[in-house]
Amino acid sequence: MSKRHQTTITRDRRALLVGHFSTVGDVEVLRQTERRLQALGIAYDVTPYTDARQSVDSSWLNRFTLDPARYSHLFVICGPFTPAMAVQHDSIFDRFKHCVHIGVNLTMVEPLSTFNPFEVLLERDSDRTVRADLSFREAPSRVPxxxxxxxxxxxxxxxxxxxxxxxxxxxxxxxxxxxxxxxxxxxxxxxxxxxxxxxxxxxxxxxxxxxxxxxxxxxxxxxxxxxxxxxxxxxxxxxxxxxxxxxxxxxxxxxxxxxxxxxxxxxxxxxxxxxxxxxxxxxxxxxxxxxxxxGFDEEFAAALQIPPNPQLRDNLIPEVGRVQALRKRFKMWKRRRRAQGGGNLRV
CATH class of the missing domain: 3.40.50.2000 (Glycogen Phosphorylase B;)
Structure with missing residues (x-):
């Protein structure tokens, strides 16, 4: 092992749980994984791939602050997984290379014969099998x-x-x-x-x-x-x-x-x-x-029996407003003509 990758591994088992954790489904699958580890008495920490997800849960750790020597297992949780992703997130996959890698609920994009970096792969789907998504096991929660x-x-x-x-x-x-x-x-x-x-x-x-x-x-x-x-x-x-x-x-x-x-x-x-x-x-x-x-229907019917009284509207529109209204209507007429293929209009 090169000096770059040389790590003194702790004797105690401790898992690091990593993933996108960018959707509520991702987080539900993470919770399932946490419960399984708790039931087995194995300590763990959680870190997302990117800083942008840190605010989702205050208990999650920043990947750059972690000591690789503390961890024996790396759980890669949920979402698609490709060779390019391993390179993109080298702060995890390079520094924690010594851990047992376990893939949980992953979609393996490449054929397993050409790409499978996991000692154990409990995939959601690959070219060898398809499982129901693990979020089905999380009890639904409700809010108003x-x-x-x-x-x-x-x-x-x-x-x-x-x-x-x-x-x-x-x-x-x-x-x-x-x-x-x-x-x-x-x-x-x-x-x-x-x-x-x-x-x-x-x-x-x-x-x-x-x-x-x-x-x-x-x-x-x-x-x-x-x-x-x-x-x-x-x-x-x-x-x-x-x-x-x-x-x-x-x-x-x-x-x-x-x-x-x-x-x-x-x-x-x-x-x-x-x-x-x-x-x-x-x-x-x-x-x-x-x-x-x-009683509204009767009032409505009675309204139809009332004679007109135009004087009620004699001063409804001031002269200045009347000219502006006519200009606005003329402009709208010209726009409609152009839209209908009326060509250039000269006035």
């Missing part, structure tokens, strides 16, 4: 699922708009509570929707599967409650506007002003919204709202 439905900037409210502050507080709540989040958007058509939803059926189908909706949108709140889903709403307008007004009408109380609500208030609201009592209240709100609209 919340929707996040946000407004953009609403210019009609001017300097009263607090959408950015409301979003910041809701995102902080999500991070602190550890819930799973599905971001949602009420905009149509799909080309303008940030998450590809194209109609009410798609939006409400997601709503119906949530535990809680977090929103700054009126329709984020309304459509969630319509589906019996408890909602935390932050009115994005200082002093309260349509979101607050609608919540009061509905009798739904977890609605807040962005300048006044604190993290503790939102955490308490989330805990309540996750209760069966909150879900029952949301269903009651839905039923009351539907009942309150019973």
């Amino acid at each position: 699922v919340v929707g996040l439905c946000l407004t953009g900037f609403q210019r009609e409210y001017g300097d009263r708009h607090r959408g950015a502050l409301a979003e910041e507080k809701l995102r902080r709540l999500i991070e602190a509570s550890g819930v799973a989040v599905i971001e949602m958007d009420t905009s149509v058509p799909a080309a303008t929707n940030r998450f590809g939803l194209s109609n009410a059926a798609q939006f409400e189908s997601l709503c119906g599967r949530l535990d809680v909706m977090l929103t700054t949108r009126l329709h984020g709140m309304v459509l969630a409650l319509k589906n019996g889903i408890p909602t935390i709403a932050i009115d994005p307008v200082a002093g309260g506007d349509k979101v607050t007004s609608q919540a009061r009408k509905l009798g739904w109380h977890t609605v807040f002003e962005p300048d006044q609500v604190g993290d503790t208030d939102l955490q308490a609201a989330l805990e309540w919204c996750l209760s069966e009592a909150a879900r029952a209240d949301a269903r009651l709100v839905r039923d009351r709202a539907i009942a309150s609209l019973d």
